[in-house]
Structure formats: C-alpha cells, structure tokens
Amino acid sequence: MSSRPSRRARAGQWLLLAAVAGCAWYLAHTAAANLRRHDMGFGFGFLLDHANFDIPFRLIAWHDGDTYLRALLLCVLNTLLVSALAIVAATAGGLLVGIMRLSRNWLVRHIALVFVELVRNTPQLVQIIFWYVAVLQTLPGPRQSFVLPLGALLNVRGLYLPVLRAGDFTGALAALAAVALAAALLLRRRLGARGLIAPALLAAACLASAAGLQRPALRGFNVAGGVQVPPELVALWAGLSLYAAAFIAEIVRAAILAVERGQREAAASLGLRPAQVLRRVVLPQALRVMVPPLTSQYLNIIKSSSLGAAVAYPELFQIFAGTVLNQSGREVETIVILMAIFLAISLLTSAGMNWYNRRVALVGH
Amino acid sequence: MTGIVKRAAMIGALAAALLGFAGSARAQAPADSPTLKAVKGRGQLVCGVDTGIPGYAYQDAGGTWQGLDVAWCRAIADAVLGAPDKVKFIGTTSKERFSVLKSGEIDVLIRDSEYSFIRNTQLGLDEPAVNFYTGQTFMVRKSLNVAHLPELNGATICVLTGTTLETNIADYNRAHNIKINTLLFERPEEAFAAADAGRCDGYTDDGGSVAAARSTMKRPGDWMFLPETIGGLEPLGAFTRQGDEAWTRLVKWVHFAMLEAEILGITRADAMDRAKDPKDPDLRRFFGLDGDFGKLLGVDNQWALRIARDIGNYGEVYEATFGGSGLGLPRGMNNLFDHGGLQALPTWH
Known part of the structure; x- marks a missing residue:
C-alpha cells in the first residue's frame, strides 16, 4: 500500500520530467538560433579535414597533414596514458602514506x-x-646530461632510456611469454607460484634473443635514439599523482580505522605478525569501505589531466580545445566532443569501479 | 521582386563607389552603428587586448595599461567619448579572443592578432586597419652557433598554441624537407621559462612578441634573432564584428588619424598650438575647422585634435612602446610609406 506512490506524487514526477525536457529543448533551440545568427553551422565533417600542426609527444605515428580525427585519437591516448600512470602511482602512494599515518613510530606518522x-x-x-619549472627545469642541458646506468641520459629535455633492438625471435618469444603469463594467472588456484616458472623462462629467452641495446646519444641539438620520457609528462604525472595520493591516504586511513578493533585483536591473538594482520585481515576489510571514495579520486585525476595544457603536455584539452578549435573555427563542436569524451572515460571508469566494488562487497553479511 | 530591389541597390552602391561622389557619403546615414550607440550609452569603451605582453598591451607597475594596442583603444575612446581613460580593458587569451568579440562582450579586439582570409570570411570578422606589420621571427641562443633558419633542423622551439605559428612551422618543414620540432604552450609565462631553462632551443612568435620575450630572459644578451621570417608578412591589427560598417570605419580612421598626425608633424606637445587658426588646409581638416569629418564618423569634429593631444601621433606611440624608449625594436616595416615602411593611409578629401 505505502510502496505505491500516490497519484498526485506521480503527476508531480511527470510534471518535473516535462519541465526538464522543456529546459533542454529551450537551451538547444537557443544555441542553434545563436549559431545561425552568427552564421556558424554545426557539424562534425571538419574532423576529416587535414590538420596542419605537429604533436610533440605521441604514442602512435603522426605526420603533418593527418586529419583532425587522428589528432583527436592521439591526444585521447596521451590523456589516457597520463591518467593511467597517475592512478597507479596515486593508489600506491596513497596506500603507503595512509598506512604511515597510523604508524606507531612518531617520525613516520608525522x-x-x-x-x-x-x-x-x-x-x-x-x-x-612547480614540478615543471622549479624542479625539472633545473636539470642540465643536453650537452651536460647526467649519465645513468645502462646508458640512460637525464637532462632538461627529459629522461632518455635505452631500448632493446629486436632480434629474429624476439617478437615470437615475447608473445609466448605473454600467453604463458595469462595462463598462469588463469590457473593460479591450481598452479600457484609454480605457474610463473614458464613465463619467467620465456621472458629471459626473449631478453637473450634481442640483438642489443640501442643507447640514446647526443646528435645535433637533441639526444636521439632510445625512448624519451618528456619532462612535461613527468611534471603532470607527479602533480596529478601526489595530489591524489594525499586524498587517497586519508581515505585509506579512515577505512583502516573503520575496521573493528576486535578483528585486529583476534588476528593478533592467533599469533599473526603485525604485517600479516594488516595484509590478511585489516586491508581486505578496509578495501570495501575504500572503493567508492577511491572512484571519485580516480575521476578527479582523469579530469585534472587537462591541467597538462599549462606545461605543454599535448593532451585532449590543449590540442583539441586549443589548436584544433583555433584552426578549424569550430568552437561548439570541439567543446561538445571534448565533453563527450571526458564523460565517456569517466563513466567507463566508474562502471569498472562499481563492478569491482560489487565483487569485494561483503555478501550476505 | 526583392531580387530586383537588391540588384538595384547593388548597382546604386557600385555607381556611387565608382563616381567617388562626395555627396553620397553624406546621403547615407553617417553613423547608424549599434556598437557606437552602445559605447556612447555606456559611457565606456570595452576593448579586448592581450593578457599582458610588453610592446602591445601590458600593465605597468602602477596598474595602468600601456602599449601600442592600448594606445589605439584609448584613441577610440577619446574620439567617441572625449576622454582617453573611458576604456575598460579585457585581457583575452589567443584561444578565446574571437569568441569574446563575436559574442559582443567587447566592442573591438586589438590584440596583436594577424589578419587572415579565414578570419575575414569564415569567422565573419572585419579587419579595419593594420597597426603593426611583422613576420614570424625566431630567437635562439647565441651559443647554438646557428645563423640561419634551415640550420634549426632537429631543434625544438617553444611556441604558443592556438595560433598560426604552428601551421607556419609545419608548412616550412614540409617545403624544406626538414624537421623543426615544436613544444606547445598555453601561456607565455611557462613558454618563456622553458626557453630560458633550455628545454627548447629557441622561441618563435611575431617579431614584436619575440622582442618582448627577449626582454624577459635572464640574460637577454645571450639571445639573437634569426634574419629569416616565415609565414609571409603578418599584418596585425584590430578586429570588429561584421555587419557594423560604421563602427569598423570609425576604428579604421582613428588609426589613420594617428598616422595623419605623424605625416603633418603634429605631436602631443604642440597639437593645441598648431590647432590655433592654421592656414594649411590639411591641418584645418585634421583639427575639424573645415569639413564635417568627425560627423561623418558619428563623433564630433574635434576627435582628431583630441587624439593628437592625448595620445600623440603613431610615431610617438611606437617610440614609447616598441622603439628606443621601449623594447628597442627598429621601426622597419612600420615606418611611414615615405620612409621605406608600409604604414600608409588614404587622403582625407
């Protein structure tokens, strides 16, 4: 009886829905009228036009004159890269600092x-x-690079890592190692740690088959060869991860404190060492409390990646809402695309986190 | 029916233009301009300028706006409202500048912006007059031992994004089959810092902006300009919204008044003296003693006198901003036409 809404309540909901739809229609109509008034058409055909600019850092090939659509793909990948790296680092850092906050050692705690x-x-x-200008830009120029082990170079232009030059069998061996690793993970209940033997052997063979190491070296103005990790990526990554880590640390601390004291005392009375108590008893229960607020921290990281525009990291906001917007003159379309992509990435992330949350949630407690 | 009317109107306009008949200017409503009306009603001009770049537009230690673009804004306010300080300056970024103008937030955009085909057609903006001719210039460290642009193959250059600068470099790379890398910055502050720290081998922008950038380096003497410019001639000037010809005309002739003052040798110091009953017909026209030149623009006839008295002539403004008393950039292309430069103007009669 009481679960069924009254007729009046239902009418109210319909009215509200109609009002929301009316508002949406009014906004869209006004936008369209304004665009018409300024002789600005609306359409996404410009994405296939040729873009005429360089994207300094990218994961896949880019040539002057590729389409705006490909530019979009490149900067989406750059945004995903820095977000993923920052999420991993912020989680690890936040977990560490959160546990440190509860340490019995005064110095560690403080x-x-x-x-x-x-x-x-x-x-x-x-x-x-700060990371970009005050820290990374104090590094020496390319001619006075710091030389690190294995021939890696560090200078104001970035970190240059040596890469393996692939031999005849390197690709095949790498694929086999990946398959073996996947199998070991799938069958981890039955095989346990023994399952890792085959992938480890294959990975070693893969390394041995490489023709050698390609070391970065100074050529002309810049260091060439190897893989460059640009300071723009490092600065943005550091800024995103540390900021989120501070918030995650507080989430971790709160979640650990939320685990009943009795659980810890029971585990200790069974003779578990403090590290074991933390790993086997406290953290698995704390995880359940942590996941929902963690999700919003991850979403914050993804959205804040657009701050990379300030330090010349070519991510979505800078390239698409900057260069592409200016060259194509399509303000409304580029911003709509930008918002849709950020929305899609965020929704996918929270869907993934919700799935994980359901998995770790207590069942029938 | 409307087609015939339109065609007749067009033929009429063409005939008037061909004849150059002075009376036709008087016949059309001289200043039926929504923007002019709005500025007068508000008692203030809203002028879009750069967020802050020496030479063009910046705030001095006392918070007062200075610069070549700023002087034009003040001159417009002086002509329309009778006071050079009745201006509200809005700092605009390169990204938002045209949207801000098109939305009507500002009356005119004078923000070291280049005139281009696309901006005139696709973006629907008018380009009344050029106050600064330049070309895309490169500044590099002297220690690089580079004397010419093609030798920058493989070098990294710091660039501001959202401009034609990136496109020009991409074109130059393709035409010469070399690779000058770019690092794209949102704001000049970080770009200058990166260039100064050696993250890039050089910095590029239009000549005036590069001169400004050089003045902010830790040791300006360590940096040199390369002789080549790319992307052709860059005419920088004001932008107005299309569909308000009377306002566009006013903005244009305010610049021409500053040029005319220089040609006639009128300076800030002697403007008032020379306006006392001069014999020269050019001076009489300029000071509003003969003819109705101000009325035709929708302002009073003393508009040019006020500009010369309060702002000065174009040469004086250049000297104070980019010239000897400013950034030390030679006058070059921005000289008057009879001094080997490109600054020229139509006659007044």
Missing part, C-alpha cells in the same frame, strides 16, 4: 601528516608548474 597537509592545501595547478 612525515605522512606533513605530506598530506602540504599537498592537500595547495592548488594543484601550482604544484604541476
């Missing part, structure tokens, strides 16, 4: 406290520019 308060209470953009 180091973590100072980190959290310092990072959490200064603007994120300032932190990113």
